[in-house]
Amino acid sequence: MTSSHSRVVRLAVGTLFAAALGVASAADQPVIGLITKTDTNPFFVKMKEGAQAAATAKGAKLLSAAGKADGDNAGQVTAIENMIAGGAKTILITPSDSKAIVPAIKKAQAQGVMFIALDSPADPMEATDALFATDNYKAGVLIGQYAKAAMAGKAVKIATLDLFPGHPVGAQRHNGFMSGFGLKAADAKSNELSKSSEIVCMADSFGDQAKGQTAMENCLQKNPDINVVYTINEPAAAGAYQALKAAGKEKGVVIVSVDGGCAGVKNVKAGVIAATSQQYPLKMASLGVDAGVEYAKTGKKAKGYTDTGVTLITDKPMTGVESKDTKVGTDLCWGNK
Amino acid sequence: MATRSPLPPLATLGPLIALVLAVAFFATQSDRFLSVQNFSLILQQVMVVGTIAIGQTLIILTAGIDLSCGMVMALGGIVMTKLATTAGMNPYAAVACGMLVCMGFGLVNGLLVTRIRLPSFIVTLGTMNIAFAVTQLYSGAQTITDLPPEMVFFGSTFTIGGAAINYGTLLMIALYAFTWWALRDTQPGRHIYAVGNNPEATRLTGIATDKVLLMVYVTAGLFYGIASLLSVARTGVGDPNAGQTENLDAITAVVLGGTSLFGGRGIVLGSLLGALIVGVFRNGLTLMGVPSVYQVLITGVLVILAVTTDQLSRRGAR
Numbered sequence: 018m019t020s021s022h023s024r025v026v027r028l029a030v031g032t033l034f035a036a037a038l039g040v041a042s043a044a045d046q047p048v049i050g051l052i053t054k055t056d057t058n059p060f061f062v063k064m065k066e067g068a069q070a071a072a073t074a075k076g077a078k079l080l081s082a083a084g085k086a087d088g089d090n091a092g093q094v095t096a097i098e099n100m101i102a103g104g105a106k107t108i109l110i111t112p113s114d115s116k117a118i119v120p121a122i123k124k125a126q127a128q129g130v131m132f133i134a135l136d137s138p139a140d141p142m143e144a145t146d147a148l149f150a151t152d153n154y155k156a157g158v159l160i161g162q163y164a165k166a167a168m169a170g171k172a173v174k175i176a177t178l179d180l181f182p183g184h185p186v187g188a189q190r191h192n193g194f195m196s197g198f199g200l201k202a203a204d205a206k207s208n209e210l211s212k213s214s215e216i217v218c219m220a221d222s223f224g225d226q227a228k229g230q231t232a233m234e235n236c237l238q239k240n241p242d243i244n245v246v247y248t249i250n251e252p253a254a255a256g257a258y259q260a261l262k263a264a265g266k267e268k269g270v271v272i273v274s275v276d277g278g279c280a281g282v283k284n285v286k287a288g289v290i291a292a293t294s295q296q297y298p299l300k301m302a303s304l305g306v307d308a309g310v311e312y313a314k315t316g317k318k319a320k321g322y323t324d325t326g327v328t329l330i331t332d333k334p335m336t337g338v339e340s341k342d343t344k345v346g347t348d349l350c351w352g353n354k
Numbered sequence: 355m356a357t358r359s360p361l362p363p364l365a366t367l368g369p370l371i372a373l374v375l376a377v378a379f380f381a382t383q384s385d386r387f388l389s390v391q392n393f394s395l396i397l398q399q400v401m402v403v404g405t406i407a408i409g410q411t412l413i414i415l416t417a418g419i420d421l422s423c424g425m426v427m428a429l430g431g432i433v434m435t436k437l438a439t440t441a442g443m444n445p446y447a448a449v450a451c452g453m454l455v456c457m458g459f460g461l462v463n464g465l466l467v468t469r470i471r472l473p474s475f476i477v478t479l480g481t482m483n484i485a486f487a488v489t490q491l492y493s494g495a496q497t498i499t500d501l502p503p504e505m506v507f508f509g510s511t512f513t514i515g516g517a518a519i520n521y522g523t524l525l526m527i528a529l530y531a532f533t534w535w536a537l538r539d540t541q542p543g544r545h546i547y548a549v550g551n552n553p554e555a556t557r558l559t560g561i562a563t564d565k566v567l568l569m570v571y572v573t574a575g576l577f578y579g580i581a582s583l584l585s586v587a588r589t590g591v592g593d594p595n596a597g598q599t600e601n602l603d604a605i606t607a608v609v610l611g612g613t614s615l616f617g618g619r620g621i622v623l624g625s626l627l628g629a630l631i632v633g634v635f636r637n638g639l640t641l642m643g644v645p646s647v648y649q650v651l652i653t654g655v656l657v658i659l660a661v662t663t664d665q666l667s668r669r670g671a672r
Contacts, residue, residue, distance in 0.1 A: 057490050057594070057595065058595075062495050086598075181646075182645065182647050218640070219645075221645075221646040221647075226591065226593050226595075226596075227588070227593065230588070231399045231636070234395055234398075234399065235395075235399075235637050235640035235641065238386055238392055238640075238641060239386060252497070252595075255497075255591070259588075280496070280497060280499070352496065353494065
């Protein structure tokens with residue numbers, strides 16, 4: 018070997034060694050994946066921002082992905098595979114299809130990846146190592162209690178603007194609302210929407226403002242005397258209000274909702290929504306990142322269900338129902354203030 | 355040339371009969387169904403899809419299809435509302451800008467179909483995703499509220515004999531009447547049918563088929579722009595998530611109305627019937643208290659029936 022040749026070889030070996038060291042130090046940085054249902058719903062946009070902020074603060078690397086639409090299971094499965102290839106040891110996921118995602122989760126768990134469900138559980142709930150979510154049933158109970166107090170013993174005709182059939186979050190909020198109102202309803206484990214004679218109309222809004230408006234219009238046509246409206250989320254509530262306003266009925270109807278996004282809290286302040294249950298996607302995300310960092314550093318997995326909290330936000334408090342006003346709601350809201 | 359039959363073609367007579375039967379059925383199921391007020395409501399509920407369907411009809415008549423219609427409409431809505439609120443633009447100018455953006459997408463679709471000779475299905479699949487992404491980025495995924503009153507004019511109503519009639523639905527009906535006349539009695543209209551029936555033969559007779567196609571796509575874009583104004587006026591907001599189901603809903607309305615997906619056959623009024631059928635079922639089933647999932651089931655069955663009728667009548671005509 019000539020001396021210049023051996024110099025090249027030494028240089029090459031040195032570079033390789035340095036690169037290996039570089040890879041090794043990068044490998045110390047915990048890699049956490051976040052897979053949301055979509056990346057357009059402001060709820061998930063905020064969740065991603067919260068996760069990124071927490072990751073930067075804790076020195077972790079965040080990989081993020083989403084399905085193309087609510088219900089896109091295949092997109093989430095692909096994201097899981099890509100993230101494992103990208104070195105993620107913890108994956109935070111809001112499952113689009115709580116049952117269909119389970120095989121992909123099990124396959125990844127066999128490779129040592131920890132899964133934490135955020136916001137909605139997998140089915141069965143134990144398929145993920147942990148769940149950090151709003152108690153959606155409790156969110157419904159709070160607004161049901163509020164609506165009952167607000168109606169003060171008057172005869173009620175209730176309309177429910179639900180999500181769509183078979184969705185656990187939709188069922189939990191609906192049944193929770195009924196339970197809080199004092200009506201007989203299924204418990205938090207059920208995926209079925211309970212009925213009752215006080216509920217004169219049940220329609221699907223798909224969580225969409227325009228569809229919520231159409232659903233409310235048709236419900237009003239069926240029963241013009243509706244005086245309580247439960248809505249699955251704040252866009253549906255805004256649509257319901259449009260329909261009531263067009264019919265000249267917006268003053269006498271109590272609209273309640275769930276979410277606590279900044280736009281929704283603005284609507285509470287404006288008197289469009291009487292009360293809303295606020296939930297905390299940022300908290301879900303940062304707890305998830307914390308758990309991922311803990312797992313990477315100590316190997317200790319997060320376990321079980323952690324309630325990330327729900328607060329009733331209203332400017333017209335009712336005795337017997339704990340709530341906070343819209344000033345607090347705006348401070349804590351998610352979305353663009 | 356064959357004399358024009360006084361009756362609408364079988365493919366459109368079918369939906370008309372279906373609509374009449376549906377109305378008759380729901381009238382027996384609920385005493386709140388058969389009223390001017392309720393029909394005015396149904397018209398308002400279908401006016402956005404109905405207007406998009408006019409543009410979609412023109413494209414399907416040329417044997418093309420537009421998968422981007424709903425997303426383009428949503429983008430138009432976001433453009434006009436964001437310009438009028440955040441940028442403080444004059445509302446009429448903002449509306450015009452929104453419509454121009456929609457027509458711009460129509461132009462892109464048309465150019466890709468005519469110059470690069472790409473199938474419209476593939477082109478509009480691409481522009482659908484682009485329009486969606488641009489909408490989300492430009493709006494920051496936030497709904498736009500506090501719109502100037504001029505912008506929501508078409509959502510308001512006037513009263514005649516105790517019933518509230520909505521301006522937007524009158525506009526939609528006027529657009530249908532105009533398009534129906536233009537397709538029957540003007541040269542560009544007849545050229546659209548000719549291109550859809552047999553593009554090669556049409557080209558050989560000296561008609562500039564590419565110009566016809568380009569005009570069709572840009573005009574469709576204009577209709578999507580008008581639909582975006584109606585959507586904004588009806589909901590009172592600029593919603594970046596609007597239009598996602600309108601893509602397929604508009605195609606469903608056109609197919610239910612008897613226009614052939616193979617081009618060259620169908621009348622635009624059929625698309626209004628198609629949109630009304632879906633709206634009537636949705637309204638009627640809610641009045642009956644039937645879960646909305648059955649509406650989806652019935653829509654699917656009707657679509658199959660409509661396309662089968664078209665196929666069978668084509669075979670009969672040969």
